[in-house]
Amino acid sequence: MPVLDGFWGPDLKMRDSNLGVEVEVGVCPNEAPRSPVWGPLRTPPITCGGLSLALELPALIRQLREAWKARRGGPRGPERSQASTWVESEKEEVEEVKHDVEDRSGHLKADGRLNTGHAGVLLVERRGSYPLIDLRILKTSAQQGEVEAGTRRKMKRLLSFQRYCHASRLLRGLVPHTPGSLHLLDDDYLGQAAHMLSKVGKWNFDIFLFDRLTNGNSLVTLMCHLFNVYGLVHHFQLDMVKLHRFLGMVQEDYHSQNPYHNAVHAADVTQAMYCYLKEPKLAEQLSPLDVFLGLMAAATHDVDHPGVNQPFLIKTRHHLASLYQNTSVLESHHWRSTVGMLRESRLLSHLPADMQDMEQQLGSLILATDISRQNEFLSTFREHLDNQDLDLQLASHRHFILQIALKCADVCNPCRFWELSKQWSERVCEEFYRQGDLERKFDFEISPQCNQQADSVPAIQIGFISYIVEPLFEEWLRFTEPSPLSQNMMGHLYKNKARWSRLRYAHTPSDTQTHSHAEEPRGGGGEGGDIS
Numbered sequence: 238m239p240v241l242d243g244f245w246g247p248d249l250k251m252r253d254s255n256l257g258v259e260v261e262v263g264v265c266p267n268e269a270p271r272s273p274v275w276g277p278l279r280t281p282p283i284t285c286g287g288l289s290l291a292l293e294l295p296a297l298i299r300q301l302r303e304a305w306k307a308r309r310g311g312p313r314g315p316e317r318s319q320a321s322t323w324v325e326s327e328k329e330e331v332e333e334v335k336h337d338v339e340d341r342s343g344h345l346k347a348d349g350r351l352n353t354g355h356a357g358v359l360l361v362e363r364r365g366s367y368p369l370i371d372l373r374i375l376k377t378s379a380q381q382g383e384v385e386a387g388t389r390r391k392m393k394r395l396l397s398f399q400r401y402c403h404a405s406r407l408l409r410g411l412v413p414h415t416p417g418s419l420h421l422l423d424d425d426y427l428g429q430a431a432h433m434l435s436k437v438g439k440w441n442f443d444i445f446l447f448d449r450l451t452n453g454n455s456l457v458t459l460m461c462h463l464f465n466v467y468g469l470v471h472h473f474q475l476d477m478v479k480l481h482r483f484l485g486m487v488q489e490d491y492h493s494q495n496p497y498h499n500a501v502h503a504a505d506v507t508q509a510m511y512c513y514l515k516e517p518k519l520a521e522q523l524s525p526l527d528v529f530l531g532l533m534a535a536a537t538h539d540v541d542h543p544g545v546n547q548p549f550l551i552k553t554r555h556h557l558a559s560l561y562q563n564t565s566v567l568e569s570h571h572w573r574s575t576v577g578m579l580r581e582s583r584l585l586s587h588l589p590a591d592m593q594d595m596e597q598q599l600g601s602l603i604l605a606t607d608i609s610r611q612n613e614f615l616s617t618f619r620e621h622l623d624n625q626d627l628d629l630q631l632a633s634h635r636h637f638i639l640q641i642a643l644k645c646a647d648v649c650n651p652c653r654f655w656e657l658s659k660q661w662s663e664r665v666c667e668e669f670y671r672q673g674d675l676e677r678k679f680d681f682e683i684s685p686q687c688n689q690q691a692d693s694v695p696a697i698q699i700g701f702i703s704y705i706v707e708p709l710f711e712e713w714l715r716f717t718e719p720s721p722l723s724q725n726m727m728g729h730l731y732k733n734k735a736r737w738s739r740l741r742y743a744h745t746p747s748d749t750q751t752h753s754h755a756e757e758p759r760g761g762g763g764e765g766g767d768i769s
Contacts, residue, residue: 434462437508438515440725441654444505455504456491457484460536463511467532472525474587483582490541490574496667498542503535505661509646510535516717519638522629530595531639534602535646537575542567545672547609552681565607572600598636605640606647608705614644615708622715638716645713651698651706651733652726658733666694695741702734 430450436442437459448455461484464470470477491500510531514520523531543550547566550558561569576596579585585595605614618641621627628634650661666686673687686697710727717723 430458434458437462438512440512440722442508443657444501444508445657445660448501448504453493453500454488456488456500456507456536457481459504459507460484460532463507463532467525467528469525469529469532473529473585475584476587479582479584483578483584484536486578486582487537487540487575490578491539492542492544495542495544496671497661497665498539498544498668502661503537503539505650506538506643506646507532507535509649510642512722513642513646516720516722518717518720519629519642522635524632524635526595527635527639530598530602531642533575534599534639534643537578537599538568538571538603538606538643538647540571540578541574542571544668545675546684548684549672549676549681553679565604565609568604568607572603575599575603601636602640602643605644611644611705611709614641615712618712618716622712627716641709641713641716645709648701648706648709649726651702652710652730654729655733655736658729662694662698662737666692666697669697693741695737698737699734699741702730702737706730707734 428450430447433442433447433450444455447459451458461481464475464480469475470480487503488500491498491503493499514523514528514531547558547563550566551563555566557570558566560566576599579596588595604610617637621637627638629638650658650665652658653661669684669687669692670689673683673689675681676683676687686692686700707730710723710730714723714727719727
């Protein structure tokens with residue numbers, strides 16, 4: 238439930254015993270009682286904690302107030318001041334954060350290994366459980382590497398507030414629908430968005446246009462459509478309400494302020510994954526479970542990405558780096574967050590007890606996107622192709638190909654046509670530069686490709702294509718023997734690489750240019766110019 242500063246009137250707090258957070262309920266002083274904005278709130282068709290919510294808002298507030306007082310167990314008369322209530326509430330909030338930190342520290346055993354909980358149960362995460370720490374409260378001195386004592390209370394309030402914002406869903410049904418809220422599926426399928434979905438298997442699919450047509454809900458809309466295309470809803474007997482809720486949680490947990498690692502990137506990777514699953518050599522061999530895992534991994538592979546890379550988390554001593562022993566930190570967090578949302582939404586709660594194996598397979602796919610393991614997967618893939626020993630009737634071999642397909646989908650932007658590829662390239666470099674600015678601000682060593690003064694967009698893209706994308710897609714071309722899609726992708730890849738090379742050298746100033754006033758600088762302000 239969004240918190241609008243200065244919008245709510247008299248406040249009321251109620252404890253959510255399931256989530257361990259406090260929920261604020263208020264009335265809007267600027268709206269008339271019969272305002273159409275608050276009309277839907279007058280007869281909400283739900284109940285909560287045994288309280289009847291089929292009441293008008295004033296009556297509901299009175300009922301919640303009485304329930305809250307009874308839960309607090311304190312005096313019910315005027316002698317209990319509002320100030321004392323807020324003080325005690327603040328004390329409880331601090332204690333919650335303290336216990337929360339202690340619980341998290343228990344995730345690591347004394348010998349340093351990750352604790353999976355009782356009976357090997359997988360621990361799960363949500364952004365509300367692991368909020369990002371505001372970097373402004375870090376000490377600028379990297380030698381000491383500790384948070385100033387005077388800012389610890391600020392950190393506790395920040396952690397508690399973020400946990401409340403992202404974990405509290407107690408009164409979500411009472412929030413009026415805003416223009417940016419999720420639509421019903423029928424609304425998403427109307428008009429131009431429905432027309433685009435009919436061509437979702439084409440490689441020239443414009444995900445940016447699709448995201449605008451769906452009002453920012455491209456990931457939810459695309460996943461629901463693909464689940465229906467493959468009949469996964471019927472095969473796994475999925476509850477559409479739970480499915481839509483789960484996908485909404487996934488889309489919400491992507492950070493929209495990230496230029497690159499956001500929900501649009503997840504939708505783009507999902508669309509690419511769908512194209513790869515349709516490859517003739519692969520499509521006939523895949524089981525419904527393979528398709529389900531492939532699409533789910535594509536949609537969630539970067540969920541809750543902080544917009545910085547693993548070395549940044551390590552050098553800033555982020556809690557995720559400590560939790561995962563500085564190994565596949567982000568990918569592990571994406572996987573555990575996904576499992577947490579699956580369990581919170583109860584999307585798969587009706588399936589047999591082997592759901593734990595599905596979670597592990599999902600994690601295996603997401604962990605494969607770790608770029609530091611690129612050579613490991615590439616050499617294994619090349620070896621299989623050289624020996625011609627891939628048997629897609631074996632579940633283990635199909636799973637390996639799904640890992641390769643997801644890796645291809647994750648880095649396929651240079652294989653798109655130029656207009657789309659250029660947008661993605663500029664977005665990812667902007668995210669790199671933001672990290673470099675943070676590292677410069679806090680006196681850290683600037684990571685490679687993150688120095689805006691030294692690393693241009695063309696230079697970054699040429700290196701990325703040459704060392705990461707091109708070797709991987711050359712082997713994928715061999716695997717598909719080759720398919721029209723693979724040939725199309727490689728054609729775009731070579732053209733885009735040549736274009737970045739021309740931009741790099743055309744807009745690089747010569748050594749004598751700074752001493753010459755007669756020669757005009759070339760490429761100033763031109764498209765794709767060297768920004769260094």
